[in-house]
Amino acid sequence: MHLSSFAAFWLLLATVVRAISWTATPFNPSSIPLAVRTPYLSAWLPQGSGAALNDAWATFWTGMIVGWAGFVKVDGAAYVFMGAPSVPATFSKATQKSSHFTSTQSIFVLSAGPVDLTVTFLSPVEPDDLVKQSIPFAYMAVSAASTDGLSHSVQVYSDISAEWVSGDNSLNVKWNSTTTGSILTHQVQLADPAVLTEINDHTQYGSAFYSTPNIEGATFQTGADVAVRAQFINNGKLANTLDTNFRAISNNWPVFGLAHDLGTITSATTPVVFSVGHIRDPALTYIIAGGGTQNRNLYFLSKFPTSAAVVSSFLGDFTAALSRAKTFDGQVQTDASKISADYASVVALSIRQAFAATELTLSKTSTGAFNMSDIILFMKEISSDGNVNTVDVIFPAWPIFLYTNPALGKYLLEGLFRYQATGLYPNKWSVHDLGSSYPKALGHNDGADEAMPVEESGNMLIMALSYAQKTGDHSHLTRYAGLLDQWTQFLIADSLIPANQISTDDFAGSLANQTNLAIKGIVGIGAMSKIAAILGDTAQSANYSSIATSYVTQWQKFSASTTGAHLTLSYGDSSSWGLSYNLFGDKLLKLNLFPASIYSEQTAWYQTHANAFGVPLDTRHTYTKTDWQLFTAAIATNTTTRDIFISAVKKWASDGQNNGPFGDLYDTVSGAIAVGFRARPVVGGHLALLVL
Structure with a gap:
């Protein structure tokens, strides 16, 4: 996770927070997830100190606008309920009454005259169903209810713009619509796609889809934003016409509109459902033995060979998907609430974001059939530099996979193990990532990846063992025993007294003799002792256990401060200290290498060193990270300190200073966030307390 000039990325924002005018539960975050499913299907409502659903445009995780608008007509009067459109027609703004988020949903209630609209955004999290989890689609459902006991005529409209398909609005797009059959679908793509490339973190190939059931009262239209929206505002329906003047995204902003006439309503209506998605094929390219490459395809394509098939299935599944989502949300809420209400709210905000950095893939056989036994999960290092399957980004995210479905963790590690087992990577420690730029997982055959030798080697050993302990599946331990032992040999040489190197917190710079990094290495050696025992090598297990135990004894002397009761940041610097979050691995694996007194x-x-927004990462700076604070909370020996960390993260997430997706690196004094650290999957680490 790399930032070239850390100081330049602090965003200093006003600390005065306006009170919002609606009820926000469990709190009002910096940005509310709307359609958040993959690195490329990512739409958020930026909040800052508060923005209603119709105060601002939805944005991609980078902050770039993705046009998504919504209008409703009630008894002939038009109201905007979503987006911030400018239309040469008369309309009012609906008034937002409430917002609410869960692990999978964001729900808004807005009043449009005598009618309340409930707008539900559902980004399914289906960890146990690989087909459903891999579908890059999300739902918006809109229902209406009279608030005065009288009957009212209601029509609902929504559109997306071509901004969903590129990071460059000057590029030309083309589109087509399917207007017969049971589904209305608009499909839009670049006129000249560039496969396996990005611009401004947007994919530059594939198609966006906006769809709704083709039921009585449904109408459609494509064309310039102002024209299509005015058609609905003036007429309560669309013209069922298609603009065929293909052009640049920003040239009269082509939009893709869908509308429903709900008729005369009194009680709450059955929701009208829209789906938004983005499909590309291949998903990634991946290096294989011999140095060749292999295209990887999204998992759901093995069941749905056409876009029409997946759209139809996804839309038809809404009621069941919502029911499953409520069950999932309820389980997370129950589990996390056992710790605290603040914790439950932080976890709920983290889950969609963490999963949305990942994509489940399959390869194909020489005959073109999907190889259902060859599953790799890929993760984009969102924000900080776009690497593929960065080991020290997977590691902080790891708790969410252990909690929801450990098999997903196995599929994440598989790509890393398999590449290094080819022998193409020349270093004796673990690789940092599978490729410097998503979606190209081309490895680092020159060995010139960002070197975090102790960090990544320890991470791989800890994750491999924790997966095996959780599931009883030892296949990775058996297949890659040689690699695991190779990394352990390196840790024996370099983790007790770590050479000058960077850790996962590379923005803080390199440092020799890092106390916390030594913990990671020692835990890695202890993990290999357990692995060897699982594999039946009792002599090797005893040897590594003896080494790890000896290292802890020596480490205690090196790391102790002479000026206070705390561990140092680096050996010999008694005035320094930091978060010893790597002790989490000792607890997770039940190694019990480090004494309870530590x-x-x-x-x-920590209890006496918290600032307004939490405990600093270490004494070099006043900034901290949310993931490492909650790893540390998970291993705190009393609930007072535990809750200091949890409440600080929740306070910061709800302070109204920022307007991007959940960040993880910020200043504990001012609350200022590091620009470039937003929407990252490391928030999966917020579930650390749920896996111990």
Whole structure:
């Protein structure tokens, strides 16, 4: 996770927070997820100090606008309920009454005259169903209810713009619509796609889809934004006409509109459902043995060979999908609430974001059939530099996979293990990532990846063992025993007294003799002792256990401060200290390498060193990270310190200073966020307390 000039990325924002005019539960975050499913299907409602659904445009995770508008007509009067459109026609703004988010849903209630609209955005999280989890689509459902006991005529409209298909609005797009059959679908794509490329983190190939059931009262239209929206505002329906003047995204902003006439309503209506999605094929290219490459295809394509088939299935599944989502949300809420209400709210905001950095893929056989036994999950290092399957980004996200479905973790590690087992990567430690730029997983055959030798080697050993312990599946341990032992040999040489190197917190710079990094290495050696025991090599297990135990004894002397009861940041610097979050691995794996006194000492120290927005990462700066604070909370020996960390993260997430998706690196004094650290999957680490 790399930022070239860290200081330049602080965004200093006003600390005065306006009170919002609606009820926000469990709190009002910096940005509300709307359609958040993959690195490329990512639409958020930026909040700052508060923005209603119709105060601002939805944005991509980078902050770039993705046009998404919504209008409703009630008894002939038009109201905008979504987006911030300018239309040469008369309309009012609906008044937002409430917003609410869960792990999978964001729900808004707005009043449009005598009618309340409930707008539900559902981004399914289906960890146990690989087909459903891999579908890059999300729902918006709109229902209406009279608030005065009288009957009212209601029509609903929504559109997306061509902004969904590129990071460059000057590029030309083309589109087509399917207006017969049971589904109305608009499909839009670049006129000249560039496969496996990005611009401004948007994919530059594939198609966006906006769809709704083709039921009685449904109409459609494509054309310039102002024209299509005015058609609905003036007439309560669309013209069922298609603009065929293909052009640039920003040239009279082509939009793709869908409308429903709900008729005369009194009680709450059955929701009208829209789906938004983006499909591209291939999803990634991946390096294989011999140095060749292999195209990887999204998993759901094995069941749905056409876009029409997946759209139809997805829309038809809404009621069942919502029911499953409510069950999932309820389980997360129940589990997390056992810790605290603040914790439950932080976890709920984290889940869609963490999963949306990942994509499930399959390869194909020489005959073109899908190889259903060859599953790899890929993760984009959102924001910080766009790497593929960065080991020290997977590691902080790891708790969400252990909690929801550990098999997903196995599929994440598979790509890393398989590449390094080819022998193409020349270093004796673990690779940092599978490719410097998503979606190209081309490895680092020159060995010139960002070197975090102790960090990544320890991470791989810890994750491999924790998966095996959780599931009883030892296939990775058996297949890649040689790699795991190779990394352990490196840790034996370099983790007790770590050479000058960077850790996962590379923005803080390199440092020799890092106390916390040494913990990671020692835990890695201890993990290999357990792995060897699982594999039946009792002599090797005893040897590594002895080494790890000996290292802890020596480490205690190196890391102790002479000026206070705390661990140092680096050996010999008694005035320094930091978050010893790597002790989490010792607890996760139940190694019990480090004495209880270390945990209690650190817990007591943190309790007296919190700033307004949390405990600093270390003494070099006042910034901190949300993931590492909650890893540390998970291993705190009393609930007072635990809750200091949890409440600080929740306070920061709801402070109204920022307007991007959940960040993870920020200043504990001012609350300022590091620009470039937003929407990252490391928030999966917020579930750390749920897996211990």
